Amino acid sequence: MTMDLGPIRDKIDGLDRDIVALLNERLALAAEIGKLKRSTGGQIYVPEREDAVLRKIVSLNQGPIKDEALQAIYREIMSAAIALEKPLLIAYLGPEATNTHAAAMRKFGASVEYHAMATIADIFTAVEKGEADYAVIPIENSTEGSVRETLDSFVESDLKIVAQIYLEITHALISNSPLDEIERVYSKDQALAQCRHWLQRHLPHAQLIDAPSTSRAVQIAKETPGTAAVAGELAAQFYGVPVVERNIQDKADNTTRFFVLGKRPAGAVGNGRDMSSFIISLGDESASHSGALLKMLMPLAERGINLSKIESRPSKKRPWDYYFFIDVTGHFEAENMKDALAELKRFCPMVKWLGSYPVANG
Numbered sequence: 001m002t003m004d005l006g007p008i009r010d011k012i013d014g015l016d017r018d019i020v021a022l023l024n025e026r027l028a029l030a031a032e033i034g035k036l037k038r039s040t041g042g043q044i045y046v047p048e049r050e051d052a053v054l055r056k057i058v059s060l061n062q063g064p065i066k067d068e069a070l071q072a073i074y075r076e077i078m079s080a081a082i083a084l085e086k087p088l089l090i091a092y093l094g095p096e097a098t099n100t101h102a103a104a105m106r107k108f109g110a111s112v113e114y115h116a117m118a119t120i121a122d123i124f125t126a127v128e129k130g131e132a133d134y135a136v137i138p139i140e141n142s143t144e145g146s147v148r149e150t151l152d153s154f155v156e157s158d159l160k161i162v163a164q165i166y167l168e169i170t171h172a173l174i175s176n177s178p179l180d181e182i183e184r185v186y187s188k189d190q191a192l193a194q195c196r197h198w199l200q201r202h203l204p205h206a207q208l209i210d211a212p213s214t215s216r217a218v219q220i221a222k223e224t225p226g227t228a229a230v231a232g233e234l235a236a237q238f239y240g241v242p243v244v245e246r247n248i249q250d251k252a253d254n255t256t257r258f259f260v261l262g263k264r265p266a267g268a269v270g271n272g273r274d275m276s277s278f279i280i281s282l283g284d285e286s287a288s289h290s291g292a293l294l295k296m297l298m299p300l301a302e303r304g305i306n307l308s309k310i311e312s313r314p315s316k317k318r319p320w321d322y323y324f325f326i327d328v329t330g331h332f333e334a335e336n337m338k339d340a341l342a343e344l345k346r347f348c349p350m351v352k353w354l355g356s357y358p359v360a361n362g
């Protein structure tokens with residue numbers, strides 16, 4: 001039987017012509033917006049608008065395209081729009097091709113510039129000095145907990161959290177050798193631990209060796225026959241090493257949360273889709289007063305502001321003095337938030353706003 005795909009492909013060609021013309025029409029409008037923003041000093045990347053666009057296209061979608069596929073396409077369209085408005089440089093915690101790189105690309109797409117940096121402190125400095133426009137850093141992992149260096153860096157910095165990214169962490173076995181020839185497996189200890197059962201079952205005799213990063217592990221696997229790496233698929237693509245097996249992590253729900261940091265705050269999305277983060281210190285009350293924490297949370301609870309996370313860190317100023325890092329629902333500019341903060345400031349020596357941002361990426 002011969003298949004005649006010609007007529008259908010002709011229709012696809014016609015649609016592609018229309019799609020390209022429409023995309024260019026949309027991008028020309030973004031370029032116009034860019035010109036206005038540059039003359040008035042407006043922000044090029046507008047997380048709350050992107051959140052609204054991504055929700056709008058999902059509400060318009062009637063299928064068969066999946067919402068996630070449509071959002072991924074729009075992520076790239078808005079990335080191309082940003083690149084026309086002004087080239088943006090995004091700093092992220094390196095090395096290249098790690099999960100933080102993948103998270104940054106998920107948020108900003110392929111049309112902006114990325115720069116891997118060695119430490120979280122370097123990243124804060126780069127954005128503060130204007131050497132990078134935005135930064136992407138990990139804040140917490142669902143199994144490993146918070147990244148303490150990130151929390152501590154917020155105490156001294158005036159940068160604002162403008163967006164957050166949730167990335168499901170998946171691991172792949174990456175090697176030039178087939179499974180039955182692999183004798184050594186390199187990765188970060190955490191990644192090896194997260195794949196322990198799979199490795200025991202499929203490579204019971206392989207030696208498991210710590211590497212400084214998952215990306216370094218892939219570089220080692222690339223150079224040495226009989227070795228493999230456990231890393232994300234981005235690293236396999238980036239270094240050009242084949243994926244032998246994907247999704248080898250023992251648990252399926254391992255997620256890391258990342259923040260996007262910028263110099264200027266993001267506006268409100270509305271519709272209950274905003275979150276805010278603060279550092280609050282109770283000063284002398286924290287050690288002496290068992291009800292102090294409750295007193296701190298009451299002004300928020302009384303105004304219907306939900307607490308989604310609270311975490312304490314030693315202030316390092318005095319023993320048993322703590323900073324509380326809290327995430328709450330709502331935008332900083334909302335009336336109930338302003339009231340709650342005014343009340344907190346009456347008895348808390350430090351109430352520091354770290355930023356307000358859309359609840360989650362699309």
Ligand SMILES: O=C(O)C(=O)C[C@]1(C(=O)O)C=C[C@@H](O)C=C1
Binds near residue numbers: 030050
């Ligand atoms: O609406 C804007 O401010 C734009 O710059 C356009 C646009 C878009 O392509 O929709 C692009 C980048 C911004 O982050 C948000 C939206």
